[in-house]
Amino acid sequence: MKLGCCYYPEHWPEEMWAEDARRMAEMGLSLVRIGEFAWSRIEPEPGQLHWEWLDRAIETLSDAGLKIILGTPTATPPKWLVDTMPNMVAIDEQGKPRGFGSRRHYCFSHGGYRQECRRIATAMAKRYGTHPAVTAWQTDNEFGCHDTVLSFSEAAAARFRIWLHARYGTPDALNRAWGNVFWSMEYRSFDEVDPPNLTVTEANPAHWLDYRRFASDEVVSFNREQVDIIRQHSPDRDITHNFMGFFTEFDHHDVGRDLDIATWDSYPLGFLEQFWFGDANKRDYMRQGHPDIAAFHHDLYRGCSGGRWGVMEQQPGPVNWARFNPAPLPGMVALWTMEAFAHGAEFTSYFRWRQAPFAQEQMHAGLLRPDSEEAEAADEVRIAARKIAELGPQQMAQAPVALVFSYEAAWVCGIQPQGASFRYLELVYEWYSALRRLGLDVDIVSAGASLDGYKIVLAPTLPIISDEFVEELRELDCPVLIGPRSGSKTPSFTIPDDLAPGGLRAFLPLTVSRVESIRDGCTHRGDGFEITRWLEHIESELEPEIALECGRGIVFANNNYRYCAGWPDGSLLTSLIEQMGSEAGIETMRLPKGLRIRRTATHQFVFNYGLEPVQFAGTGDTIAPASFVVTPLTT
Template sequence: MTRRVLDVPGIAYGGDYNPEQWPEEVWAEDMRLMAEAGVTMVSVNIFSWALLEPAEGMYDFSRLDRVLDMLYAHGIAADLATPTAAPPAWFFRAHPEALPVDRDGRGLSYGSRQTFCPSSPAYREAALRIARALGERYADHPAVVMWHVHNEYGCHNAECFCDASAAAFRDWLRDRYGDDLAALNDAWGTAFWSQWYYDWDEILPPRATGAVPNPTHRLDWRRFSSDALLSLCTAEREVLAEAAPAVPATTNFMVMYNFDALDYWRWAPELDIVSNDHYLRSTDPESEIDIAMSGDLVRSLAGGRPWLLMEHSTGAVNWQQVNRAKTAGELRRNALAHVARGADGIAYFQWRAAKAGAEQWHSAMLPHAGTDSVIWRDVVQLGADLRALAEVRGSTGTAETAIVWDWDAKWALELPSQPSESVRQLELVRSWYEPLWRAGVAVDFVRPDADLSAYRLVLAPSLYLVDDAGATNLTGFAERGGTLAVGFHSGAVDENCHVRLGGYPGAFREALGVRTDELFPLLPGERVGLDSGGTGSLWSERVRPAGARVVASYTDGALAGVPAVTRHGYGTGTAWYLATLPDPDTLAALLERVREEAGVRPVLDEVPAGVEAVRRRGSDADYLFLIDHAGAGAEIAVADGAVELLAGQSVRDGSVGLPPYGVVVVREPRGHR
């Protein structure tokens, strides 16, 4: 699709604006304070369906008219949402069949948000009706610069197990398998446990049963559920595009924080602009790594182009067991870390903290305490920072290292009856990502079938499922001269969850030059020694070299003397295999060796521990972001002729001072490295 561009100057700044929660006399104060904070764009109308359409087909746009006119008069752009994430009560009274049903067959009630079945014809009709009404009314409104389709698709209703969903699932399966029931039976392996299907109508969603479900049935269900929501998103987008062909559209993803309901590789190409919501977990002692990893993945979903941070928090959230506030300077560091990773817009949930409702204890740009607060002062300071960084807009990242990430593989790995329930894709990928982050190495994320020609090093920490095309693409990268490193239990099954026979690691045996005949996953807390130093955890396996050179072996346990890490020359490149999870220091040293052999350099050669260094590449200059997470401060060498943008000062003597817990952004002339 031809992507339309967001017409907001500089780095967009703002948040969710919900004026309907407040009397109109508050709105004027909102406009004054938004100007003080430097707000340039807000998302409006996200949860306003019940107010816009008080009865079926009867609309009241008067409040929204006034809000949009007011925003335009004050120079604030509107990201106008379709309010379809929260259907009103009258809709469910008229269409109770549109309510979702859980795996155990329990029908859920309305009274919250996203309490609809994604396959409900009645919901689809109502959602498109209000989207069309909004599009036609506001297509030419000067405040509207972007459509915000729905909100956080699948956050609470990623799956529905009702009869309507069952019928839609069967239609999806007919399309996937060419209306060939024999092909489905073969793909699902239904000869096992007498699961053979003789009629399409016999197929149900994977509802609760007395034993382990069929893994391919469950995997196809996850694929269908993602596609069912995607079809709603694209249908709304098309309705809006008919009314306003020039206005770009987005919807907010939820990359990371354990949300895995949607295959965002399939979603991203359907949007003009990729957007993401990101919230910190109070239990993560180094949440800055999660921010970086999320940002790199979102930028990669956007095809390397800039993206928008649609939601994050100024302080505490309200949905964790303990919701901690942010420490001094953390708001600023978090936001600018997202900009460093490619965000051309920074927004929060929400503008004004709610005094009532389910999210009344969620932080906001304007907190309950008002303007006499640390959060408000930080919000105003961030607005000034983003104005100073206006020229960074449109610049991109440049990485020579890619990490393979695949939602199909994640879904398949985390199905029941695996060799170890402790093996989780997100945790494994982060364990490999962390040492790269600490070393200041730029990283992209890729699909298994992506174009890898821009990279020197490709890492596949966890790729349990891979089809033949993806496996050939990855091994071909090594064969043509690249460096490939693969983690344990990768390549084990094909796209139908069928085990690749002949020994593990399945699809990668030849390229890795190894063959495993038995898996020995480790118990929680169990470790095995490595003769190269350090220990391994989580996994071990009986590896036999088949051309590969042994780099490290187990020193104890059932597999003492058996290879744990190998290196294999393959074609003109190199393929590494890690048959265990080394401890963090050992893994960091190993990955440093791998990337140095591949010729991958960090963003800066010398950066103190705890300082994050990220570079965005502009048309005429580079932008170096330096963020101190350790609190020690540093003096860091930069290119001659550099300018520190946040302070608006030229850099003297070839170095820049980074204050404790501070951020500096340096414009460096092209060709400095």
């Protein structure tokens, strides 16, 4: 795994560049990402392209032996460009324009802006496409950041109508698919269809789902335009995009297919603070991040672009954007780096080389402080670099467990939670975490990816399932666990004629006759476990494998398939996974709090995210807090 950093030569006096480059190399870095916010320096006046400074920056970095990931600057169009077409900005759900003054002030559907992006990407790719130091490209930056996937602009409405026309052919077909007869919502023409915002009460969920699909497709095609240009002018370079954490607003599998390598931006402390991890986790892991946050995304993004992935931005210290921004525990930057390595990252790039003393992210730490002194992370980078060199390249082995992830499922649950606490990402994360607490390696795969070779397959929920994927599941002979709401919707966001689980009935002979959502604080008790948030009533000739105290069945098994008819707690998940593990012949172990394992083809990595030293029974090692141990695997 290579190490790198994100660098902004335009932020610093040119005199500093050479020394910066030298210090990067000295620190063990060999990659540097540049360019993605530099449009106003590349083109300070309309049409006047100033490459000279970037030429020199690339030379300087290259001279120090660094390889360059070059970003297209399309996330930050300059003011003069916005002023030439003010309606290029996105319109928020309340109908307000999202203007200039920060970043991502554009609508993915705006034709004029797309043309500008093609123009600047072409110019950049032509100029640097064959530069020997430029080994990779990043398109734009963090698609969707700051809630920018959905736009309710005129441009988006117009392209949505075209998208609907292509999907449905006739307004009647659309009306039937959506059930628009329901409240006299029928259209006589695609021209009558608007985006689903600003309705009196909720719009048709089918309307929303298609709008989300459309918006996701807009991201895909926006990205593909740049990919096509770069491929043409910069042969044999990797193309990537830096995805974000806990973000499902567009289909990353779809974007990922157009890339050579998926990357993501890893901020474990910020994510812990911003997401649903209750107070206890936020206290116990305040300076480490919850132990599954980084690994979850590593395993998710490894499945997005054919197995190749990396960390484009790695948190090196306190950030500026969470509600509270503590410092990582000493050791965590090295631990996070090694964890990426263990999960198969091709590189880890720290964000950022030097903390900027100005503008929005001035409180975001870097490897250097604003005064160019080394920040705390610098020495941890050196430690990691040495350890990585010592261990040598790691081959990934297929994980024993496949966890099925679907962006469409996230949209369906978000559009129609039915119970306020039914959150897709949280459900999947809990299932993932249960697997990892049992010491299992996991591949997170798309609904449609090959499941060949897996020993256990889990799908926390898949409301909409294609016939093809049902078929793929049906051919498995390993233990398979399917979660609630799976098969509960058709692709048109309607209830299947034969009710849930729809097509899954091929191997799960049962019917979900009724569902109920459960208010926070209320539970349905079973023997040693509880069901919260969601409970389904099942009609089946199957005897329940596991039932609630009241007698209602909660887990139903049929051959190698199991169905869980509610939101399981960690205890039920653990016993189900242990049972499946024993059926599949794979070993599980209940790891002490804070400990996680990851195996490559040749080594076992054990990470301690906890605040106390922990003995790992597997090797007898005692592992210090915020630390890790690597041992060769004996086969």
